[in-house]
Amino acid sequence: MPANHFVYPTQQAWIWDTTMESYHRHQSQQLGEGMNCEKEPMFEKPLTPSDVGKLNRLVIPKQYAEKYFPLDAEAGEKGLLLSFEDENGKIWRFRYSYWTSSQSYVLTKGWSRFVKEKQLDAGDVVIFLRRRGNGDRLFVGSRRRGSGQDSITAGSAAQPPAMHWNPAFCQSTSLASSSYLYLNSIPQEEQSSEATEAGTGNSKKLRLFGVNLECGHLITGSQVMSRKASGHQL
Amino acid sequence: MPANHFVYPTQQAWIWDTTMESYHRHQSQQLGEGMNCEKEPMFEKPLTPSDVGKLNRLVIPKQYAEKYFPLDAEAGEKGLLLSFEDENGKIWRFRYSYWTSSQSYVLTKGWSRFVKEKQLDAGDVVIFLRRRGNGDRLFVGSRRRGSGQDSITAGSAAQPPAMHWNPAFCQSTSLASSSYLYLNSIPQEEQSSEATEAGTGNSKKLRLFGVNLECGHLITGSQVMSRKASGHQL
DNA sequence: GTATCGACCTGATTA
DNA sequence: CTAATCAGGTCGATA
Numbered sequence: 001m002p003a004n005h006f007v008y009p010t011q012q013a014w015i016w017d018t019t020m021e022s023y024h025r026h027q028s029q030q031l032g033e034g035m036n037c038e039k040e041p042m043f044e045k046p047l048t049p050s051d052v053g054k055l056n057r058l059v060i061p062k063q064y065a066e067k068y069f070p071l072d073a074e075a076g077e078k079g080l081l082l083s084f085e086d087e088n089g090k091i092w093r094f095r096y097s098y099w100t101s102s103q104s105y106v107l108t109k110g111w112s113r114f115v116k117e118k119q120l121d122a123g124d125v126v127i128f129l130r131r132r133g134n135g136d137r138l139f140v141g142s143r144r145r146g147s148g149q150d151s152i153t154a155g156s157a158a159q160p161p162a163m164h165w166n167p168a169f170c171q172s173t174s175l176a177s178s179s180y181l182y183l184n185s186i187p188q189e190e191q192s193s194e195a196t197e198a199g200t201g202n203s204k205k206l207r208l209f210g211v212n213l214e215c216g217h218l219i220t221g222s223q224v225m226s227r228k229a230s231g232h233q234l
Numbered sequence: 235m236p237a238n239h240f241v242y243p244t245q246q247a248w249i250w251d252t253t254m255e256s257y258h259r260h261q262s263q264q265l266g267e268g269m270n271c272e273k274e275p276m277f278e279k280p281l282t283p284s285d286v287g288k289l290n291r292l293v294i295p296k297q298y299a300e301k302y303f304p305l306d307a308e309a310g311e312k313g314l315l316l317s318f319e320d321e322n323g324k325i326w327r328f329r330y331s332y333w334t335s336s337q338s339y340v341l342t343k344g345w346s347r348f349v350k351e352k353q354l355d356a357g358d359v360v361i362f363l364r365r366r367g368n369g370d371r372l373f374v375g376s377r378r379r380g381s382g383q384d385s386i387t388a389g390s391a392a393q394p395p396a397m398h399w400n401p402a403f404c405q406s407t408s409l410a411s412s413s414y415l416y417l418n419s420i421p422q423e424e425q426s427s428e429a430t431e432a433g434t435g436n437s438k439k440l441r442l443f444g445v446n447l448e449c450g451h452l453i454t455g456s457q458v459m460s461r462k463a464s465g466h467q468l
Numbered sequence: 469g470t471a472t473c474g475a476c477c478t479g480a481t482t483a
Numbered sequence: 484c485t486a487a488t489c490a491g492g493t494c495g496a497t498a
Contacts, residue, residue: 048489048490048491049490049491050489050490050491050492051490053491054471054472054492055490055491055492056471056472056473056474057473057474059488059489059490061488061489062487062488062489079474095473095474097474097475099474099475099476099477100475100476101475101476101477101478102476102477102478102488102489102490103487103488103489104488104489104490108472108473108474108475109472109473109474112471112472112473113472288478288479288492289492289493290477290478290479290492290493291493311495329477331494333493333494333495334494334495335494335495336494342476342477342493342494343476343477343478346477346478346479347478470498471497471498472496472497472498473495473496473497473498474494474495474496474497475493475494475495475496476492476493476494476495477491477492477493477494478489478490478491478492478493479489479490479491479492480488480489480490480491481487481488481489481490482486482487482488482489483485483486483487483488
């Protein structure tokens with residue numbers, strides 16, 4: 001990977017390339033390490049046509065999924081609701097789950113809205129970051145293909161709303177007062193009202209970002225019922 | 235339909251045309267009715283391009299589906315796993331279900347592998363048979379288009395692995411000791427192992443080939459729950 | 469009717 | 484070679 005050296009415009013509205021490399025460099029240079037702004041890049045993914053298409057899902061490469069968003073076996077059934085902040089402090093809630101049939105981790109619900117609002121296209125790159133601290137927070141951003149170290153430099157111009165990171169985002173702790181990491185169980189909207197005691201003792205433990213969490217009732221009783229020993233282990 | 239008279243080669247390796255007519259004739263002539271070899275043809279279908287294409291499914295004409303593979307309303311949601319033996323005793327498991335959107339009965343999972351292995355093309359004919367007895371068994375075969383009573387005589391030759399039935403298949407009771415009819419619920423591969431008591435009362439009844447069967451846990455509780463009144467009735 | 473979502477599936481590619 | 488991955492699909496339910 002070639003280091004990509006950007007000259008940042010000396011304006012208030014900074015435009016970042018959001019490569020992990022430049023991110024780190026920028027963070028160190030402009031803000032220092034001690035400013036309560038340690039968003040750690042977790043991973044990036046160049047979006048495939050399917051990721052931005054009608055399938056309304058983002059496949060998260062397994063290596064990253066299992067490293068950063070581990071689902072324990074129990075939570076795996078219905079997934080989790082993960083909340084991410086974007087560069088404006090807006091919260092994006094994505095359902096995150098594992099598809100056993102394809103052995104893949106996906107963001108489903110909410111993802112298509114993100115693609116639409118950010119006007120993401122195939123080849124653009126999403127980046128996921130976290131800030132460790134009292135209650136971890138998750139962040140999501142994107143950059144246009146061709147920006148940063150991408151291979152394709154894309155002759156097409158004029159794609160306004162792609163992701164721009166600016167330093168203010170890095171201090172959004174105050175900005176987004178209600179934007180703390182939300183890590184919830186999937187709301188049980190489509191689940192049985194009889195679910196109440198079918199899955200007794202069904203509250204789940206999840207370790208995410210080094211934090212142990214309780215997730216209530218992620219699995220319906222009957223789904224729990226019929227799992228085979230062949231289920232994947234995380 | 236013109237009766238198609240075949241002269242069988244007087245060799246050990248019989249080549250059958252698998253038309254129902256010749257099947258019956260052959261069975262009676264060569265083996266008699268009492269040889270524990272009463273495979274009854276149920277139906278045939280000339281394969282459409284879609285049946286052998288990327289859709290990975292076989293549409294079963296409704297009249298045959300409802301006659302031979304009735305799905306009760308409950309089983310309709312997830313379908314069934316039907317197992318068929320081919321002429322070699324190999325078991326082919328196909329998911330069988332009803333698609334409300336197209337109002338059609340289909341074999342889905344497993345079908346594409348069958349098409350591939352048998353190298354079936356559009357115009358080739360699949361034939362489904364059953365043997366009644368202690369535990370019904372299902373059989374599947376195929377023949378090339380142009381063989382038997384087919385309309386298209388197909389100028390193209392040289393398609394080796396198409397289906398050939400030979401009399402040995404008819405006595406495969408011993409041959410395929412492990413090849414009894416498997417009539418299972420869809421394996422719940424992706425589901426939980428803690429299955430034990432959560433989904434009580436979830437076993438399903440299915441009448442198939444005049445045999446009433448219990449199919450455990452075809453439907454998860456939440457699926458049952460969300461079934462709409464619009465489900466098809468059989 | 470349309471869009472989204474959840475679950476399931478498969479083939480091509482690759483480790 | 485086999486096994487794992489994942490891009491690109493399906494249907495059906497829901498909103």
